[in-house]
Each structure stands twice: as C-alpha cells, then as structure tokens.
Amino acid sequence: MTEYELFAVELAREAARVSLPYFRNPCEESDKGGVAGFDPVTQADREAEAAIRRLIEARYPAHGVVGEEYGEDRPDAEHVWVLDPIDGTRAFIAGLPLWTNLIALRAAGRPTVGVIGQPYLDEIFIGGPSGARLLKGADETRLETRSCGQLTDAVIATTDTDLFTGPELGAWTQVRAAARLARLGCDAYAYAMLAAGRVDLVAESGLKVWDWSALVPVIEAAGGEVTDWRGGAPDGNGQILAVGDARIREQALVSLRRAAL
Missing domain, CATH: 3.40.190.80 (D-Maltodextrin-Binding Protein; domain 2)
Incomplete structure (x- = not known):
C-alpha cells in the first residue's frame, strides 16, 4: 500500500478503537436535526473525529480536514482528509452493526484514497492507487465488483x-x-x-x-x-x-x- 493508504488504515483503526466501546453500551446522544427531524449525534461520533484529527495534525500538519462534527480546517489545501466518524448513527444507536467509519483523502479536489471501516465486524474496506481490498484481522482479500449486465x-x-x-x-x-x-x-x-x-x-x-x-x-x-x-x-x-x-x-x-x- 502507499503511504497515504497505510495512514488511512491507521486512522480507521483509531476510529474503531474510540467508537467500538460505545456500541451497544451507554453513550450520550443529542439531536441536531431540530425542526428538520431527528438527526442524532453521539459521544462516539465526536470522540472518534477528534481522535482522527489529532493523528492527522501530528503526521501531516499542512493537510486540510473536513469533518461532519468539527467542520473545516484548511479545506483548500492540496491534500484534504474528509471524515464521517460514524456514518449510520441511527444504526449505531439501534445496536445494528451497519454503521461505519468513513475516511477519505482528497488530492487536487478528488478523492484518491478511501476507507469504509466496520469495527464490530472487524472489517476495513480500503481503496486507492494500490487497488481495493478487505482487511479482516490478519487476512487481506482483494475486492472486485461483480458482473451484472441487466x-x-x-x-x-x-x-x-x-x-x-x-x-x-x-x-x-x-x-x-x-x-x-x-x-x-x-x-x-x-x-x-x-x-x-x-x-x-x-x-x-x-x-x-x-x-x-x-x-x-x-x-x-x-x-x-x-x-x-x-x-x-x-x-x-x-x-x-x-x-x-x-x-x-x-x-x-x-x-x-x-x-x-
């Protein structure tokens, strides 16, 4: 894997470390939807994004970050990390293992590295210049979409x-x-x-x-x-x-x- 792909996996593991202990356990939540309808955010969302941001700042201080919970920091930088610390917060609250940690690296305005992590299932789906693969425990499997013509x-x-x-x-x-x-x-x-x-x-x-x-x-x-x-x-x-x-x-x-x- 490339340097940025490896770092994206590192970020996914950090997001998992922070968010997984809250899953199916007590976790503070609030509604940020207001009159638009229920739009939950949890303690796990906030803490996971904060942890990811700390690692990015330490490793690549010139990179930008755009995150759901804490907004934009240098969004016009050449390299920008785009974060959704918990996608599927409703599933997270309901105890359904369909939520994910989403992490992307945008270069010159286009996503070039992406991670979809599901900590409860111990799955990290990584895609980038080196290809697409599923990391599960010590195993690594190539990802490939299937043929479907109709x-x-x-x-x-x-x-x-x-x-x-x-x-x-x-x-x-x-x-x-x-x-x-x-x-x-x-x-x-x-x-x-x-x-x-x-x-x-x-x-x-x-x-x-x-x-x-x-x-x-x-x-x-x-x-x-x-x-x-x-x-x-x-x-x-x-x-x-x-x-x-x-x-x-x-x-x-x-x-x-x-x-x-």
Whole structure:
C-alpha cells in the first residue's frame, strides 16, 4: 500500500478503537436535526473525529480536514482528509452493526484514497492507487465488483426511501421495480458490499461530502463507478449512484435523470 493508504488504515483503526466501546453500551446522544427531524449525534461520533484529527495534525500538519462534527480546517489545501466518524448513527444507536467509519483523502479536489471501516465486524474496506481490498484481522482479500449486465438481475440498495423527495422517490421506485432485489437501511455498508461483489447498485440523495467521498476510491478501485444522477462526477448536489458494472448505470439513469438536480 502507499503511504497515504497505510495512514488511512491507521486512522480507521483509531476510529474503531474510540467508537467500538460505545456500541451497544451507554453513550450520550443529542439531536441536531431540530425542526428538520431527528438527526442524532453521539459521544462516539465526536470522540472518534477528534481522535482522527489529532493523528492527522501530528503526521501531516499542512493537510486540510473536513469533518461532519468539527467542520473545516484548511479545506483548500492540496491534500484534504474528509471524515464521517460514524456514518449510520441511527444504526449505531439501534445496536445494528451497519454503521461505519468513513475516511477519505482528497488530492487536487478528488478523492484518491478511501476507507469504509466496520469495527464490530472487524472489517476495513480500503481503496486507492494500490487497488481495493478487505482487511479482516490478519487476512487481506482483494475486492472486485461483480458482473451484472441487466438491471433486472441486480441487487440494489438505498438507506431510507423517506429521505427522497417526491420526484426522487418516483425515480427510485421505477429502478426498484426493475431490479431483482432491493435492500434498505444499510447506510455506507451497502457501498462496501458493492465493492465486495454482493450488491450491484446503490442510489441515494441528500448526501454530504463526508458521506460519499470515502466510497469513491473503494468502489472505483474494485472496478465500479460512482456518479451523480445525471451520470457526471459526484458534487455538492448530494445525489449519488454507485454501480459495480457500468452496463446497468445507463439503465438506472433512464429513471434517475428525471429527478436529477
């Protein structure tokens, strides 16, 4: 692995060290959603991001950081770490092992290294210039998306259909009607399963930069693609489409483009 890939794994292990002891144990939480609806943040979220930031500052003080809990620090630097200390906080609160630690390194504005870590399952999905692999204990397995040429054969996922607007829900419903199987509630773990060749397509909306940046290098290094709902590079509109096989991207975009921002 490259220097930055190794450091990303180190950060993932630190995030796991801090966050895992709170899982299925007492953990302070608060609601930052207000009138917009329940949007929880926990002690584990805050402490994990703080721990990651300390390691970055010590190793690469010139690098920038963008994190969900503590905002931006030098976001225009050449190298910027993008952090979601616990993606799937609702799953974390509910005791479901589908939450993840998301860590990405952005270089020249583009995610180049990404980590999806699931500490309870002892899994780190890493993607970057050296390829994509799953680290589990002492084992290391190459990640590769699977062949799926038709949407009718696809296993697809999204986190929660309530997160879609009316037009987005209509577009998702059309994609779901065509697919073989749809699963809900997996948060970023669905993208890890796409990179591992178990899921073929994930479509979501309303995502922030820390929600999707880590996913891009993992999926691309495994042979997949990540775009917005117009088929372009992901950006600030929050609509993400990830596919393991490029042949089903255009099939899904027939519906998704109708609700694209």
